[in-house]
Amino acid sequence: EIVMTQSPLSLPVTPGEPASFSCRSSESLLHTNGYNYLDWFLQKPGQSPQRLIYLGSKRASGVPDRFSGSGSGTDFTLKISRVEAEDVGVYYCMQSLQSPYTFGQGTKLEI
Amino acid sequence: QVQLVQSGAEVKKPGASVRVSCKASGYTFTNYGVTWVRQAPGQGLEWVGWISSYNGQTNYAPKLQGRVTLTTDKSTTTAYMEMTSLTSDDTAIYYCARDERDYWGQGTLVTVSS
Numbered sequence: 001e002i003v004m005t006q007s008p009l010s011l012p013v014t015p016g017e018p019a020s021f022s023c024r025s026s027e028s029l030l031h032t033n034g035y036n037y038l039d040w041f042l043q044k045p046g047q048s049p050q051r052l053i054y055l056g057s058k059r060a061s062g063v064p065d066r067f068s069g070s071g072s073g074t075d076f077t078l079k080i081s082r083v084e085a086e087d088v089g090v091y092y093c094m095q096s097l098q099s100p101y102t103f104g105q106g107t108k109l110e111i
Numbered sequence: 112q113v114q115l116v117q118s119g120a121e122v123k124k125p126g127a128s129v130r131v132s133c134k135a136s137g138y139t140f141t142n143y144g145v146t147w148v149r150q151a152p153g154q155g156l157e158w159v160g161w162i163s164s165y166n167g168q169t170n171y172a173p174k175l176q177g178r179v180t181l182t183t184d185k186s187t188t189t190a191y192m193e194m195t196s197l198t199s200d201d202t203a204i205y206y207c208a209r210d211e212r213d214y215w216g217q218g219t220l221v222t223v224s225s
């Protein structure tokens with residue numbers, strides 16, 4: 001199965017500052033159709049996960065434009081241009097190219 | 112609006128079975144599959160499997176294959192996850208989500224304890 005590795009595991013930030021999350025896969029997530037099958041989710045405390053980014057860089061409906069996804073192949077990055085207090089939680093990447101789908105271990109954003 | 116509403120918390124003894132339901136509304140049920148994900152206490156997310164609401168095709172996590180069964184009922188637009196031979200390692204919150212993980216249920220806590 002494809003192994004997803006996230007770093008760092010914990011990310012302390014100051015409101016208004018940028019934040020960057022890294023996700024690496026053990027195999028390329030680039031499909032022959034040109035899309036990378038990589039999602040980013042945020043799980044706020046006590047809540048269900050919510051999708052932020054799909055296909056590597058497409059922002060999900062309703063997600064603020066301060067969130068952006070980039071990368072291709074095996075290296076991916078989620079960036080928050082200016083962190084707000086409501087962004088606290090655990091950020092997960094997930095690959096959906098190959099079954100079984102697999103998640104990274106998560107990065108906890110702390111303010 | 113799209114909603115996925117799951118059944119309530121369950122407490123089961125080791126060796127028992129559990130069935131969790133996920134009632135979908137606000138969209139054409141057969142146009143989207145249902146993904147199931149679980150989260151053990153204090154741990155990360157783990158993909159359980161996926162089912163097509165159109166034709167019932169399934170795909171399971173290898174470690175759970177043989178113990179988990181996903182089904183859907185088109186007449187009630189409800190998806191089900193059944194797990195057998197439960198152990199304490201199956202204690203987790205179980206989430207359903209629409210196909211592309213764009214909408215999620217509220218989660219169902221399944222506790223396995225003697």
